[in-house]
Amino acid sequence: MKNKYPYTFFTILLVILAMVITACGGSSTEEPAAESGSESEAAKQTDESAAGETASSEAEAITLKFVICCAPEDAVTYNEIFDAWKAAEPQYANVNIELDVTPFAELFPKIETSVAAGADFDLFQADGPDIKHYSYNKVIISLDEYFTEEEKAEFLPQTIEEGSYLGTFMSPAIMQSCSLMFYNSDMTDAAGVQPPQELDGWTIQEAWDAWQATQTDENGDGTPEVWGIRWGQGTWTGDYEQGIIRRSAGEKDSPTYNGMGPDGITFVGYLDTPEAIAGYQAYRDMHFGEKAVTPIESIPDIFFTKQSAFVVHPDNAIGTINRLYPDGDFNYGVTGIPYMEGGTELCHTGSWHYGVSPNSEHKDVAAALVKFITGHDGARIWYDNVRQLPARFDLLNELPEYNEYPQQLFAQGLQEIGQPRIQTPCYTEYQQLHAVLLQDLQSAEELDVAARVHQAASDIESACAKYKGWNE
Amino acid sequence: MQGTAPIQTQSLSLRRIFNWRRRNYLIAFLFVLPALINFTLFRYYPIVSAARSSLYNYSLLGGYQDFVGFDHYIRMASDPSFWNSLKVTFVYVLIKIPIQVALALGLAIFLSKQSIGSSIVRSAIMAPMVTSIIVVSIIWALMLHSEQGLFQSILVSLGFQKVRFISSETRALPTLSVMMIWKDVGFSMIILMAGLKGIPRVYYEAATVDGATPWQRFWNVTMPLLRPVLMFVLVTQVAFSFQMFDPVFQMTKGGPLESTNIIVYYIYQQGFLFQDMGYASALSMVTLIILLIISYGQMRLLNTDY
Numbered sequence: 001m002k003n004k005y006p007y008t009f010f011t012i013l014l015v016i017l018a019m020v021i022t023a024c025g026g027s028s029t030e031e032p033a034a035e036s037g038s039e040s041e042a043a044k045q046t047d048e049s050a051a052g053e054t055a056s057s058e059a060e061a062i063t064l065k066f067v068i069c070c071a072p073e074d075a076v077t078y079n080e081i082f083d084a085w086k087a088a089e090p091q092y093a094n095v096n097i098e099l100d101v102t103p104f105a106e107l108f109p110k111i112e113t114s115v116a117a118g119a120d121f122d123l124f125q126a127d128g129p130d131i132k133h134y135s136y137n138k139v140i141i142s143l144d145e146y147f148t149e150e151e152k153a154e155f156l157p158q159t160i161e162e163g164s165y166l167g168t169f170m171s172p173a174i175m176q177s178c179s180l181m182f183y184n185s186d187m188t189d190a191a192g193v194q195p196p197q198e199l200d201g202w203t204i205q206e207a208w209d210a211w212q213a214t215q216t217d218e219n220g221d222g223t224p225e226v227w228g229i230r231w232g233q234g235t236w237t238g239d240y241e242q243g244i245i246r247r248s249a250g251e252k253d254s255p256t257y258n259g260m261g262p263d264g265i266t267f268v269g270y271l272d273t274p275e276a277i278a279g280y281q282a283y284r285d286m287h288f289g290e291k292a293v294t295p296i297e298s299i300p301d302i303f304f305t306k307q308s309a310f311v312v313h314p315d316n317a318i319g320t321i322n323r324l325y326p327d328g329d330f331n332y333g334v335t336g337i338p339y340m341e342g343g344t345e346l347c348h349t350g351s352w353h354y355g356v357s358p359n360s361e362h363k364d365v366a367a368a369l370v371k372f373i374t375g376h377d378g379a380r381i382w383y384d385n386v387r388q389l390p391a392r393f394d395l396l397n398e399l400p401e402y403n404e405y406p407q408q409l410f411a412q413g414l415q416e417i418g419q420p421r422i423q424t425p426c427y428t429e430y431q432q433l434h435a436v437l438l439q440d441l442q443s444a445e446e447l448d449v450a451a452r453v454h455q456a457a458s459d460i461e462s463a464c465a466k467y468k469g470w471n472e
Numbered sequence: 473m474q475g476t477a478p479i480q481t482q483s484l485s486l487r488r489i490f491n492w493r494r495r496n497y498l499i500a501f502l503f504v505l506p507a508l509i510n511f512t513l514f515r516y517y518p519i520v521s522a523a524r525s526s527l528y529n530y531s532l533l534g535g536y537q538d539f540v541g542f543d544h545y546i547r548m549a550s551d552p553s554f555w556n557s558l559k560v561t562f563v564y565v566l567i568k569i570p571i572q573v574a575l576a577l578g579l580a581i582f583l584s585k586q587s588i589g590s591s592i593v594r595s596a597i598m599a600p601m602v603t604s605i606i607v608v609s610i611i612w613a614l615m616l617h618s619e620q621g622l623f624q625s626i627l628v629s630l631g632f633q634k635v636r637f638i639s640s641e642t643r644a645l646p647t648l649s650v651m652m653i654w655k656d657v658g659f660s661m662i663i664l665m666a667g668l669k670g671i672p673r674v675y676y677e678a679a680t681v682d683g684a685t686p687w688q689r690f691w692n693v694t695m696p697l698l699r700p701v702l703m704f705v706l707v708t709q710v711a712f713s714f715q716m717f718d719p720v721f722q723m724t725k726g727g728p729l730e731s732t733n734i735i736v737y738y739i740y741q742q743g744f745l746f747q748d749m750g751y752a753s754a755l756s757m758v759t760l761i762i763l764l765i766i767s768y769g770q771m772r773l774l775n776t777d778y
Contacts, residue, residue, distance in 0.1 A: 221628060222633070297638075428745075435725075436727060
């Protein structure tokens with residue numbers, strides 16, 4: 001009796017507490033599913049309440065919570081844009097913007113968990129291909145009513161495609177992209193290599209000779225001091241650059257080139273065609289064996305620190321080179337992006353988009369900010385800091401540097417060989433599973449490439465099955 | 473009437489005892505309350521919630537969808553990645569725990585004897601414990617880098633070839649285990665040191681008088697009396713090791729070829745990266761049950777009430 005009393009008491013209390021908490025919580029995450037397939041009631045209500053809202057009509061200050069990527073220095077650029085916004089549109093002078101800077105790898109989980117937890121952020125920065133995923137899950141509102149047809153027409157067609165969902169405009173972009181191949185011309189000159197200074201460049205097989213010729217191992221320890229190539233920005237692996245190799249192995253509009261079925265959920269027969277497997281094999285061969293031209297474990301800033309002769313990168317590399325070498329002692333050139341022999345040259349497009357959360361209590365203000373950021377003036381400030389292809393015709397047309405080599409190649413590439421990454425609400429799952437495949441290809445010692453690619457195609461297809469009928 | 477007075481007195485004293493007990497319980501309860509709220513909110517409620525989620529198709533963005541009953545649990549049985557992640561986790565625990573506890577015990581015995589420099593050694597061993605695991609992971613990843621890492625320079629200077637540590641499917645898990653032993657040994661050591669200090673000297677003196685050798689004193693005095701503390705260290709370290717996540721997230725992402733895809737990272741992958749939170753919840757429930765069974769088994773094996 002002596003011991004039973006407190007245990008019973010505590011147990012009852014615990015159960016009651018658990019029941020109370022269970023009763024209080026849990027409903028917020030159920031709402032999206034309950035509304036699956038139709039416009040959510042919550043979104044309708046917030047849309048109605050937000051109609052006609054302007055910051056100027058409110059006496060008190062408004063705070064917008066803004067989730068951005070990637071580095072603290074980006075926040076500096078954003079603050080510059082915010083200042084310009086308030087100067088250009090004084091009715092928003094009472095708007096404070098709280099930035100939540102999130103690293104790229106954590107951006108999607110951050111938005112995902114924030115939405116699930118009902119966090120009250122107003123707008124967010126997102127990678128272009130994820131917009132369909134957000135749209136499918138109704139965590140982003142339509143911006144159709146905020147943009148006229150003329151305003152939409154100012155954006156490049158790839159931007160409209162990437163920022164739209166089933167014909168509805170959800171999210172504009174601040175810039176565009178197309179990765180081509182940069183080279184350190186001091187190194188290519190020393191190796192007697194002459195890359196073509198035009199968009200129609202080498203095949204991967206032709207480029208391989210140049211990568212090997214420029215690779216040097218002067219101390220003979222088996223590790224080059226200068227590697228041939230780094231395929232892609234940063235140190236990560238993903239679809240944006242590494243996914244190009246397999247798509248380039250197919251002829252235009254072939255299953256390999258398209259990357260997935262028209263239903264947006266079929267990958268077997270698209271990702272694992274013989275041509276695609278040959279592309280993946282080439283990617284693996286870049287890292288392994290006697291023909292290896294790139295380190296298995298990525299080296300940060302390998303091209304900018306003159307440890308590789310070539311790099312596949314968007315044009316913001318020019319801004320990086322200018323920043324790191326203000327005296328101009330980094331000589332470089334640009335050539336077309338290599339592609340698999342018998343295939344098609346292509347670069348992936350897309351960049352940073354902006355979405356407004358349905359949970360925002362200030363949708364009109366948030367939409368106005370998105371409009372300014374991605375408008376001519378905001379995008380110009382961004383361009384001046386980042387130096388990457390604009391997503392707007394008006395800005396692209398007023399930048400003379402895009403009429404001259406090397407930046408002209410990027411503008412030309414965007415229009416002639418630029419292809420959006422696969423457009424499906426399953427892009428998020430695809431991207432993650434594809435990254436695992438790439439990691440295995442570049443580092444596993446024992447690997448049957450064809451079997452691994454088939455398995456990846458099957459895994460991605462299983463993960464995407466839940467989106468069946470999304471575009472019907 | 474004669475009999476009522478003692479009965480009343482007895483009743484009064486019983487009530488007093490009852491009130492006294494109740495007051496004590498109430499005071500005790502108030503002390504326990506903050507921890508109880510914490511556990512209820514952040515442990516038990518999520519467990520109940522995960523149990524519920526495991527019966528649905530559920531994703532963070534899409535919310536609850538179809539009720540699927542035990543389908544996720546059935547799916548687990550034929551999911552090779554799940555079995556692989558369990559295998560990887562057990563291998564990791566089996567590599568780490570024996571080495572870590574043995575090392576911690578040796579260090580605790582060595583450092584519990586006051587000697588010159590023991591405080592410096594103690595601080596050096598404790599330093600990794602108080603360092604952020606993310607910082608540790610980043611620094612180790614830099615030191616282990618296959619081309620430019622500090623370890624590679626040492627290997628080359630000693631005449632060896634460079635070795636891939638974290639990008640090799642055969643070496644990645646042992647490498648992570650070594651790193652985590654280095655990180656966690658200080659915690660085990662400090663607990664065991666406290667346990668050693670709690671053993672009365674008189675037992676050792678009696679054993680010495682009886683002619684016991686140092687090994688006999690260790691085996692017959694130290695070990696039995698240290699058993700409850702050892703059990704605590706083992707149970708907590710096994711539980712912590714099962715929850716290892718950050719180094720995998722930071723250094724290997726579960727690869728290559730799932731060689732470091734321990735169960736918690738696999739759960740993270742399924743829930744947060746592959747958008748299958750229902751399945752991730754089922755995986756969590758199974759992991760919880762496995763941990764409970766292991767902890768119970770450990771307590772039974774060590775025959776200690778806890």
